[in-house]
Amino acid sequence: MKVPPRPASTIPLIGRILRTPIMKCLLWPMEQLTAGKTMPSDGSGIVKTDRLSSELLRDLFTNRILAIHLPAFCTAEVCERMTTNILKEKLENWNIYDLKTEFKPSDVNVFGEPFSMANKSDESWHRYFQNAISTSEKLRSMAAPYVSPYDKFRIMVDELWDDGMTVARYKGCKMSPGLVRVMYDNTETVTETSLGCHVDSSPLLSSNSGQFSLNVYLKQPEIGGHLYLWNPQITTMHEAIGxxxxxxxxxxESNYQNEELQLRFQKLLPPPIRIELKSGDAVIINTGRPHAVIPFKGGPRVSLQAFLNYKKGQPIGIWA
Known part of the structure; x- marks a missing residue:
């Protein structure tokens, strides 16, 4: 298959601009002026429901709500079947993006090809696109004879959303529509206070476009492993600069495992909102919203994860 050209840099354009000496110089006074400034809440909250709707999706995509929590999205049989099959597979560490070092190890292992890691080399770049369909088929087979949670979600949203849902494409090539995340007991490396609060996309929220994520929790640990979400109000450039x-x-910048910075900056955020998770639950969030997994033990913690590209008037694109 024809693979699109590999980007010259893993750093987004905005990141490269911000790293230039002139931008650092221009923004330095504002950086000093806003140090220690707390962020107000935008008042958004969690909607817990057993039925997804176009209205709920619209409220999430326009940032009127913080997240959609779907309890028992998957049956116990599907969760058990997929978890058993997943834990037989070879997993790789999900290296997370960092503006300074580009990549660094995380506490998440994956089955599937994360697009965020694809640009590490020519080999990984080609492997991502060449394996996209086979990865999707493998995930589907892991759920057999039951319906894959990914297929269930894609069909549901395609029917509900006026503009439909499709597998996202990168420069014409289909992307992988999902992957598996496996995390192991982390109470020794992550504390209840430091957590791993982070964002996966721009914290400047828009009602016309954004990156969201679907997380389906196949196996929750015995203790902990729930989700924290924060709702700071950053919807205008004025608020971002402020x-x-x-x-x-x-x-x-990635401060995922930096306890000192985590403690310092979490004090500036509004109080977190906690989602109590059970095996089989699904959650949809805006990845520009700060979020973190509560420390846990009695794992592993196994989940399915995919990103959702929303742009007003266009089909929702799903990818990983």
């Missing part, structure tokens, strides 16, 4: 110190040092 909190530039936090945006630059906490949101645009």
């Amino acid at each position: 909190h530039w110190h936090s945006v630059k040092h906490f949101f645009l």
Whole structure:
């Protein structure tokens, strides 16, 4: 198959611009002025429901709600079948993006090809696109004879959403529509206070476009492993610049496992909202919203994860 050209840099354009000496010089006074400034809440909350609707999706995509929590999205039989099959597979560490070092190890192992890691080499770039369909088929087979949670979600949203849902494409090539995340007991490396609060996309929220994620929890640990979400109000460039110190040092740079910075910056955020998770639950969030997994033991913690590209008037694209 024809693979699109590999990007010259893993750093997004905005990141490369912010790293230039002139931009650092221009924004330095604002960085100093906004240090220690707290962020107000936008008042959004969690909607817990057993039935997804176009209205709920619209409220999430326009940032009127913080997340959609779907209890028992998957049956116990599907969760058990997929978990058993997943834990037989060879897993790889999900290297997370960092503005300074580009990639660093995380506490998440994956089955599937994360697009965020694809640009590490020519080999990984070609492997991502060449394996996209086979990975999807493998995930589907892991659920057999039951319906894959990914297929269930894609059909459901395609029917509900006026513009439909499709597998996302990168420069014409289909992307992988999902992957598996496996995490192991982490109470020794992550504390209830430090957590791993982070964002996966721009914290500057828009009602016309955004990156969201679907997480289906196949196996929850015996203790902990729930989800924290924060709802700071950053919907205008004025608000982003007004909190530039936090945006630059906490949101645009990875401080995932830096306890000192985690403690310092979480104090500037509104109080977190907790989602109590059970095996089979699904949650949809905006990845620009700060979020974290509560420390856990009695794992492993096994989940399915995919990103959702929303742009007003276009089909929702699903990818991983």
